[in-house]
Amino acid sequence: MTSKPSQNERMRKSRDLQLRAEKLFPGGVNSPVRAFRAVGGDPPFIVRARGSKLCDADENEYIDYVGSWGPMILGHADPEVTEAVQRAAQNGTSFGASTAAEAELAELVIEAFPSIEKLRFVSSGTEATMSAIRLARAFTGRKYIIKFEGCYHGHADSLLVKAGSGVATLGIPGSAGVLEEQAQFTLALPFNSAARVEEAFARYPEQIAAIIVEPVVGNMGCVPPAEGYLKKLRQLAAKDGALLIFDEVMTGFRIAFGGAQELYGVKPDITTLGKIIGGGLPVGAYGAREEIMQMVAPLGPMYQAGTLSGNPLAMAAGTATLRRLKRDRLKIYSVLEENSAKLVQGISESAQKSGIEVSANRVGSMFTWFFQQEEVRDWDTASRSNTTSFAQFHRGMIERGIYLPPSQYEAAFLSAAHTTGDIEQSIEAARNTFASFQSAIFTPNP
Ligand code: HOZ
Numbered sequence: 001m002t003s004k005p006s007q008n009e010r011m012r013k014s015r016d017l018q019l020r021a022e023k024l025f026p027g028g029v030n031s032p033v034r035a036f037r038a039v040g041g042d043p044p045f046i047v048r049a050r051g052s053k054l055c056d057a058d059e060n061e062y063i064d065y066v067g068s069w070g071p072m073i074l075g076h077a078d079p080e081v082t083e084a085v086q087r088a089a090q091n092g093t094s095f096g097a098s099t100a101a102e103a104e105l106a107e108l109v110i111e112a113f114p115s116i117e118k119l120r121f122v123s124s125g126t127e128a129t130m131s132a133i134r135l136a137r138a139f140t141g142r143k144y145i146i147k148f149e150g151c152y153h154g155h156a157d158s159l160l161v162k163a164g165s166g167v168a169t170l171g172i173p174g175s176a177g178v179l180e181e182q183a184q185f186t187l188a189l190p191f192n193s194a195a196r197v198e199e200a201f202a203r204y205p206e207q208i209a210a211i212i213v214e215p216v217v218g219n220m221g222c223v224p225p226a227e228g229y230l231k232k233l234r235q236l237a238a239k240d241g242a243l244l245i246f247d248e249v250m251t252g253f254r255i256a257f258g259g260a261q262e263l264y265g266v267k268p269d270i271t272t273l274g275k276i277i278g279g280g281l282p283v284g285a286y287g288a289r290e291e292i293m294q295m296v297a298p299l300g301p302m303y304q305a306g307t308l309s310g311n312p313l314a315m316a317a318g319t320a321t322l323r324r325l326k327r328d329r330l331k332i333y334s335v336l337e338e339n340s341a342k343l344v345q346g347i348s349e350s351a352q353k354s355g356i357e358v359s360a361n362r363v364g365s366m367f368t369w370f371f372q373q374e375e376v377r378d379w380d381t382a383s384r385s386n387t388t389s390f391a392q393f394h395r396g397m398i399e400r401g402i403y404l405p406p407s408q409y410e411a412a413f414l415s416a417a418h419t420t421g422d423i424e425q426s427i428e429a430a431r432n433t434f435a436s437f438q439s440a441i442f443t444p445n446p
Pocket of ligand 1: 031032033034068069165166219410
């Protein structure tokens with residue numbers, strides 16, 4: 001009789017690659033959450049991906065619910081996207097000069113987001129939000145910004161205050177190296193409390209340049225806005241002459257073709273985008289109505305630039321992705337909704353049957369299971385989730401071939417390539433994981 005390979009045997013090549021990486025990169029990674037510190041175990045090194053599946057260096061296969069942290073809404077290596085990138089690459093990979101490909105993608109974005117009349121492409125979500133803040137300050141001539149605890153808007157200095165994502169995962173309150181002076185004009189308030197925003201405007205009248213918000217938070221796990229909350233933010237900002245920035249890096253083209261602003265019917269002044277608009281290549285964007293975008297150089301005095309901005313390969317991948325989403329819009333978003341609902345409910349029910357308290361949040365195809373009874377509506381409630389249970393859940397799932405974000409404070413995503421078979425297999429894996437839950441021993445990485 002052959003015995004089941006142990007975790008160490010199953011992950012031998014990934015383990016070796018991790019040891020090599022640790023000599024080269026801090027924590028062996030180029031982005032902190034990938035190190036699996038919060039969940040323990042070795043991170044699988046990925047060699048290829050197709051559709052809903054990832055394959056690691058030891059040929060283990062996983063159903064993927066990370067989707068490269070959001071971009072892969074069509075699944076991995078989608079044939080239309082791959083072909084568009086290959087075609088673009090044959091004509092050169094970067095020119096540092098204007099191309100028609102930039103306009104192709106921009107027109108698709110503007111059509112989907114009526115609040116955007118002009119935009120600027122950058123290479124990451126961090127650049128997009130950092131530039132949006134600079135733009136809001138330039139436009140209003142004001143200093144303060146309001147952000148929300150547990151929201152993450154990339155790693156620009158003034159935004160690394162009570163941030164979610166890796167900062168929350170690692171339990172770092174802010175970041176070393178960010179000067180008090182750089183963060184002094186950032187007001188971090190609890191998400192979903194309009195009263196606190198009202199108080200801030202009363203305290204700093206006509207001094208707040210912008211409210212920046214993830215309209216559906218993904219970076220403290222998935223946390224939806226309370227009924228009427230986004231509309232209230234819109235009113236409060238307008239009343240004081242501040243701008244409202246929707247950080248739709250995660251939600252844009254994800255929870256609806258026109259993002260959260262379409263789904264909730266709220267028009268922000270500035271929108272930031274990333275992830276899906278790059279179809280898996282590095283792209284970010286910030287956009288607004290003409291009057292605001294006139295501030296951006298070379299038209300106006302707000303400076304921002306980038307060597308790889310509007311990169312032709314990235315534009316091709318983004319355009320192919322958005323074209324496909326636009327063409328099959330009705331079908332894609334309704335299947336994403338249906339499959340995500342099935343998955344989230346199925347896994348929550350499996351937990352309940354095993355007597356494990358789980359509170360799930362979901363908006364369309366982004367979702368999170370928190371290990372607690374109470375509803376998660378802000379950072380305070382999110383931070384009460386039992387992260388040891390989450391780590392056990394994560395490890396049990398990965399051992400059963402299901403790849404979830406290695407942090408309680410990152411949303412999971414479903415793609416159009418996931419099948420009902422994938423969903424059923426994932427629920428079954430959760431059932432078995434929860435059944436073995438009590439006996440599992442959690443050993444976080446040192
Ligand atoms: N902060 C990213 C998601 N919220 C994680 C990016 C990564 O590790 O690739």
